Amino acid sequence: xxxxxxxxxxxxxxxxxxxxxxxxxxxxxxxxxxxxxxxxxxxxxxxxxxxxxxxxxxxxxxxxxxxxxxxxxxxxxxxxxxxxxxxxxxxxxxxxxxxxxxxxxxxxxxxxxxxxxxxxxxxxxxxxxxxxxxxxxxxxxxxxxxxxxxxxxxxxxxxxxxxxxxxxxxxxxxxxxxxxxxxxxxxxxxxxxxxxxxxxxxxxxxxxxxxxxxxxxxxxxxxxxxxxxxxxxxxxxxxxxxxxxxxxxxxxxxxxxxxxxxxxx
Amino acid sequence: xxxxxxxxxxxxxxxxxxxxxxxxxxxxxxxxxxxxxxxxxxxxxxxxxxxxxxxxxxxxxxxxxxxxxxxxxxxxxxxxxxxxxxxxxxxxxxxxxxxxxxxxxxxxxxxxxxxxxxxxxxxxxxxxxxxxxxxxxxxxxxxxxxxxxxxxxxxxxxxxxxxxxxxxxxxxxxxxxxxxxxxxxxxxxxxxxxxxxxxxxxxxxxxxxxxxxxxxxxxxxxxxxxxxxxxxxxxxxxxxxxxxxxxxxxxxxxxxxxxxxxxxxxxxxxxxxxxxxxxxxxxxxxxxxxxxxxxxxxxxxxxx
Ligand SMILES: Nc1ncnc2c1ncn2[C@@H]1O[C@H](COP(=O)(O)OP(=O)(O)O)[C@@H](O)[C@H]1O
Ligand SMILES: [Mg+2]
Numbered sequence: 001x002x003x004x005x006x007x008x009x010x011x012x013x014x015x016x017x018x019x020x021x022x023x024x025x026x027x028x029x030x031x032x033x034x035x036x037x038x039x040x041x042x043x044x045x046x047x048x049x050x051x052x053x054x055x056x057x058x059x060x061x062x063x064x065x066x067x068x069x070x071x072x073x074x075x076x077x078x079x080x081x082x083x084x085x086x087x088x089x090x091x092x093x094x095x096x097x098x099x100x101x102x103x104x105x106x107x108x109x110x111x112x113x114x115x116x117x118x119x120x121x122x123x124x125x126x127x128x129x130x131x132x133x134x135x136x137x138x139x140x141x142x143x144x145x146x147x148x149x150x151x152x153x154x155x156x157x158x159x160x161x162x163x164x165x166x167x168x169x170x171x172x173x174x175x176x177x178x179x180x181x182x183x184x185x186x187x188x189x190x191x192x193x194x195x196x197x198x199x200x201x202x203x204x205x206x207x208x209x210x211x212x213x214x215x216x217x218x219x220x221x222x223x224x225x226x227x228x229x230x231x232x233x234x235x236x237x238x239x240x241x242x243x244x245x246x247x248x249x250x251x252x253x254x255x256x257x258x259x260x261x262x263x264x265x
Numbered sequence: 266x267x268x269x270x271x272x273x274x275x276x277x278x279x280x281x282x283x284x285x286x287x288x289x290x291x292x293x294x295x296x297x298x299x300x301x302x303x304x305x306x307x308x309x310x311x312x313x314x315x316x317x318x319x320x321x322x323x324x325x326x327x328x329x330x331x332x333x334x335x336x337x338x339x340x341x342x343x344x345x346x347x348x349x350x351x352x353x354x355x356x357x358x359x360x361x362x363x364x365x366x367x368x369x370x371x372x373x374x375x376x377x378x379x380x381x382x383x384x385x386x387x388x389x390x391x392x393x394x395x396x397x398x399x400x401x402x403x404x405x406x407x408x409x410x411x412x413x414x415x416x417x418x419x420x421x422x423x424x425x426x427x428x429x430x431x432x433x434x435x436x437x438x439x440x441x442x443x444x445x446x447x448x449x450x451x452x453x454x455x456x457x458x459x460x461x462x463x464x465x466x467x468x469x470x471x472x473x474x475x476x477x478x479x480x481x482x483x484x485x486x487x488x489x490x491x492x493x494x495x496x497x498x499x500x501x502x503x504x505x506x507x508x509x510x511x512x513x514x515x516x517x518x519x520x521x522x523x524x525x526x527x528x529x530x531x532x533x534x535x536x537x538x539x540x541x542x543x544x545x546x547x548x549x550x551x552x553x554x555x556x557x558x559x560x561x562x563x564x565x566x567x568x569x
Contacts, residue, residue: 050482073487080484092475103476107485109267155483 001159001190002026002049007058009044009214018044020214021058026192028158031185033201034194035225036211042194045211046161049192050082051075063158080108083152083160083189087167089144091136097123097147098132104151118154126150126180142173149180153189160184162193166200174200198225267489274476274493275500278469285465286501292461293505293554294512296454297547299447301513304543306444308535310437316533323410325350325400325417326424332397334424342398346422350400353420362412364403371398397424455554458505462498462555463562469494470566491563498555506551510544 002025009019019041026032034042047053048060051067060067063081070078091100098119105115123129126146136144145165152160162181166174178200185191195201201208202224210218210227218227279286327347328337339346347368353359354366369377375393402413410428417426470477480490517537526534 076484076486078484079482082484084482090475090479092479103479104483106267106270107480107483107489109270109489151479151483 001028001030001063002192003061004045004048005059005061007048007055007060009041009048009053010056011044017056017214019048019055019211022214022216024209024216024219026190028190029185029188030207031182031191031204032193032207032209033204033225034192034209034211035196035201037196040211041214042211043163044214046084046163046192046194049159049161050084051078076108080155081157081159083149083155083157085145085148085152085160085162085165087164089136089141089148089168091144091147091151093136095136096132097128097134097136097139100136100147101150101154104154108155110155119150122150122154125153125183127176140173141169142176145169145177146180149177149184153184157189159190159192162191162195164195164197165193166195166197171199175203178204201225271489271492271496275496278473278493278497279500281472282465282469282497285461285468286497289458289462289465289498289501289555290505290508292454292458293502293551294508296451296458297506297509297551298512299451299454300550301509301540301543301547303444303447303451304546305513305517305535305540306440306447308539308542310440310444312533312535312539313433313437322429323402323404323413324427324429325402325413326397326427327399328422328424329397330394332424336419336421336423339421342422346420347398350417350420350422353416354400354402359413359416362405362409364405366400366402369399369401371396374398458502459554459558462502462558465501466494466498466559466562467566469497470563494563495556495559498559499552502551502555503548506547507544509551510541510547513540513543516540 004022004024007019007022008017010017022041022045034045036042044053048055048067049062051060051070054068062078065078067078092103095103101119101122102115105118110118120129120132123132126149128143128146128150131139131143134143136147139147145168149160149162149165160181165181166177169177174197181191181193182204205222205224207221208218208223208225209216210220220227327342327350328334328340330341332341351368354363371393374396375391378391378396404410404413407428407430410430414426414428417423477490514537517535517540521534522537526532
């Protein structure tokens with residue numbers, strides 16, 4: 001569904017690349033965490049998928065298409081196939097819950113009757129039944145993020161990108177949001193979530209792609225936030241490599257991050 | 266659905282930026298009024314040319330009581346001198362340049378004068394004796410005025426030869442200068458209008474960056490994102506152009522039609538209906554200005 005081939009992104013010639021020769025494939029229906037410290041390139045990865053920015057070199061494929069070959073007037077169509085949620089929710093403060101979700105359908109020309117049918121359905125999926133007429137400021141942070149998720153998926157995109165969606169939420173609320181994302185993933189949507197919330201990653205046991213300084217240093221299925229395997233360039237060594245939950249990960253002696261995509265499907 | 270959505274976006278944009286929208290309306294109104302004024306002056310010049318050019322003539326004024334010209338040494342032109350001039354006008358050498366000519370006696374001149382200045386008190390202080398008799402010549406080709414002038418100026422009994430067209434030309438050149446000034450003022454005002462529209466659009470795009478950001482992310486087309494902004498500017502400019510057109514019509518109707526045409530009854534002024542030809546041009550110009558300046562602004566400030 002998403003494939004990065006040797007992708008490098010340089011914003012500023014004088015600085016190190018935000019992404020450095022990234023090779024990665026995320027299959028249809030997968031749920032992948034993108035983890036790493038602040039500035040490691042997670043948001044950049046997501047922006048390249050959306051064609052918000054252009055890769056300096058290498059190729060980004062979304063749904064089999066090289067995004068570099070998508071002409072600017074067809075970029076909207078690419079984006080209709082991708083839902084996005086952010087840490088700061090980005091709701092429209094003067095519109096109520098229903099109108100915020102409906103907005104995403106109005107602007108792509110969906111008919112009023114389809115909107116009337118679809119929006120309540122999606123609000124039910126994210127657990128906001130009966131709150132259609134609340135204004136954003138009358139909602140908790142978790143509820144606001146659910147509205148944002150509803151808006152991102154209301155047009156049934158094949159991919160949902162989430163950039164630190166739980167960054168502003170407390171742990172309990174965050175787990176609720178993860179439940180919603182998981183449900184959406186169960187319905188067949190590919191989910192890529194950038195985060196540095198270790199509790200969530202450890203709880204979910206999904207694929208984890210770890211970035212450091214723009215380099216993929218780990219790609220592990222059903223993984224924890226912190227690697228259980230030694231990694232190139234990492235001075236710290238784990239004494240007990242067998243402690244990792246997923247025996248399919250790379251050979252501990254090898255030390256090279258392996259790519260094992262979509263094996264949980 | 267999409268149309269209804271764009272319309273509601275335009276409505277909310279206009280309300281949110283009301284003071285800027287009002288200033289765009291006023292600036293386009295003033296600048297297009299100057300453009301229209303220049304247009305009206307040109308229409309008026311054409312009108313007067315059409316009206317006068319077949320009427321205006323070369324006039325040979327005969328010597329009167331107080332004439333001091335060289336040919337007037339013998340005082341008021343005598344009937345013989347008059348006859349000589351008439352013969353000369355009928356001679357083949359001169360007749361080839363003229364269509365026809367008329368003699369206007371002092372009494373005729375007094376009658377015309379009275380008609381022309383009927384509402385003016387000056388009429389009462391003028392007597393037929395003070396007005397010179399003249400030959401009024403209708404030229405085949407008005408450009409050949411010089412030939413008539415050379416032939417007749419030195420004839421005895423002739424005070425002066427006047428090309429009335431030149432008098433009109435002087436009036437027209439004043440009017441042309443006035444319309445040039447109007448065009449220059451209009452040019453400056455149009456620059457103001459363009460800059461103001463650009464600023465308005467920029468503010469509008471800034472105040473709605475949340476919405477447009479979301480629209481981009483959910484895959485709204487460039488048209489849906491940009492059209493409300495462009496139409497906002499176009500609507501404001503078109504309102505300004507409509508006000509300008511209305512003003513020009515009012516000027517033609519009330520000032521020219523009701524006031525000037527009474528003051529100068531023998532002058533053909535343009536009718537209010539004629540100013541309406543200018544209206545589509547002004548509306549088109551207003552819409553184009555706004556469209557172009559908002560497109561250029563959006564390209565810079567509203568990434569898609
Ligand atoms: N628009 C930008 N212009 C210049 N540098 C940028 C821009 N966006 C990100 N960067 C740089 O690229 C690197 C990766 O940033 P980012 O992808 O936002 O990381 P993360 O989301 O993991 O925190 C950082 O060093 C950041 O400073
Ligand atoms: Mg980030």
